[in-house]
Amino acid sequence: MKTPKILLVDDEEATLFGYSRFLTKAGYSIETAKSLKEAKSITHGKSFDAVLLDLKLPDGNAIDWIAELKSAHQNTAIIVITGVSDIATAVKAIKLGANNFLTKPLNMEDLNISIKKGLEFEELKKRDFVHQRLNPKNGDPYFGSSPVIEKVIQYANVAAMNHTVVLLCGETGTGKGILARWIHDHSARKNEAFVEVNCSSLKGELLRSELFGHAKGAFTSAIKDRSGLIEVADGGTLFLDEIGDMDLEVQTQLLKTIEEKSYRRIGENKVRTSDFRLICATNRNLTEASNKGTFRKDLYYRINIFPISLPSLRERREDLPGLIKHMLMSFGYDQFPLQQSVIDTLVRYEWPGNIRELRNMLERALLLSQGKSLNCSHFPGLEGSTPLNQDSSTPEVWNLDDLEKLHIVKALKHFGGDKYETSNALGISLSSLYRKLDKMQQHATA
Structure with missing residues (x-):
């Protein structure tokens, strides 16, 4: 197993000495740089498994170098060091490609854990296995891979x-x-x-x-x-x-x-x-x-x-087939592949209650199917229709608030006005349902 190579970029001699000593004992190969210019020169002809980067350097703010570094070395973990008052800057660094940020003064064990996590994440990404971080086979929930x-x-x-x-x-x-x-x-x-x-x-x-x-x-x-x-x-x-x-x-x-x-x-x-x-x-x-x-x-x-x-389901419809399969498997259903008409019906729907509503609807469909293969008839209200059973005279593009109102009214009607059952089916708390109904009433009387 190769020794991970780490570049430490900081302008303080004592800091570099302390980091180098600890990380060398932890089993890493260390090189150091005291400025942006020196760091750029070193990484121009050499790759590192991780770069530990102080943002404030004598010749500039290192945040401007992160995107360039990540572009040239896609699988290098970048860990940003920042002061407590620079958290917003550190979050910006994450968006530019940094893997993590640590605030001064550093705890050496936290630093070691961050480096290990960063190396692990980059290795998974290099193998195109990032989505397996949330794979049910590892005992973790499945979120999707979009x-x-x-x-x-x-x-x-x-x-x-x-x-x-x-x-x-x-x-x-x-x-x-x-x-x-x-x-x-x-x-x-x-x-x-x-x-x-x-x-x-x-x-x-x-x-x-x-x-x-x-x-x-x-x-x-x-x-x-x-x-x-x-x-x-x-x-x-x-x-x-x-x-x-x-x-x-x-x-x-x-x-x-x-x-x-x-x-x-x-x-x-x-x-x-x-x-x-x-x-x-x-x-x-x-x-x-x-x-x-x-x-x-x-x-x-x-x-x-x-x-x-966290995005809504309608913002990542490509995740729906995978989510549907994993949820059905968690309920013990094993009759795959599903009918394409079932997948199409579920993907077309707006899912105002998101993942919770999807899980509830799948569970109800399994109860209705009584052990048989799932088909569109096991999803009452959705089969053979566009979201919310809108007819051809309704607009193709709906206001999301209107969609939610229509769906709540439809759900209430389906459960005979039972608000507890409605809130469970929609995947929201009872208090949230009352709040939405109050808002709808206020708009109706305005």
Whole structure:
């Protein structure tokens, strides 16, 4: 097995000496450069498995060199070193082709892990096996293999190699919770707790108690001391789903906890600490919410350090055949290939509930098929029609809000007005359905 070659680019002599000494002992072959000019000269005639790159160099900002370096050496892992105040620049570096970023001062073990992950990712990419990072054969979920989802996978790899706050954005049902779990399972905290809290299902005092815990007698029903989930997540990952629905008062306490890694249980003066990694998710536009005052701007800035946007299914229809097959296999279905008419029908549909709705509809189809091969009749409401059963007199291009309204009305009618069944079928929470219905009512009366 060959020794990986690494180029260290930094203008500080002491830093280069420390990195070189540690990485040499870790089994790497090291070369160094103190400027952009020197680094360019070295890489012009020589390739490296990884480049550890400080952005601020005497002769320029190294971010301008990343795209050029990646173009000339496609399978070289680039790990950017940045100050805490340069996170936005580091995220830009990722978009230009860097694999990862680390903030100063560096932890040497984190550096070693980042290099190993970067080398592993580039090797997988070189073999065109990137999509197998999320292959069910490895016990991982399957997300697809389209270019847009592979970019998400790349960002998820970066997130897994760091401890920074991650914000997952996307429509309901796009798989934000699954991706959050994947990031945790591929991080250095994978052997510790993954704690999930849905902020839309708990409000006010209930959410505060769930997060921070409470002391006996703090309120009427507090009959004993109770640990909060922030305490449970110590050493692991805290996943706050639907953080856009969090009350402002709880947002204030959460911001302080994120910044200081300390908190108090409700009704207790003792200050406790928790070393948790935070991942948040939302289907809301938090920029708009912060401008309206329904979400704290300072909290938004604090959690928006490393955002990852998950695309809707209609933005990656090429992934649908693979997703359908993998979901059916997970339900024990083995009668492949599916009829092309079934695939065509499902690919044409808009999927406003995204992956969650797809899974629910496939599960319902299997129940209707009673062990027989799937056909279009097992997808009531979809067979032989374009999305939403629109007729030829309707426009070919629909406004997405109108599509969602029509689909919700159709689903409610199908379930006889049962909102609980409707929300399950659509793959959204009951509170989300009520919120959408309220919005529809407001528009109708406006």
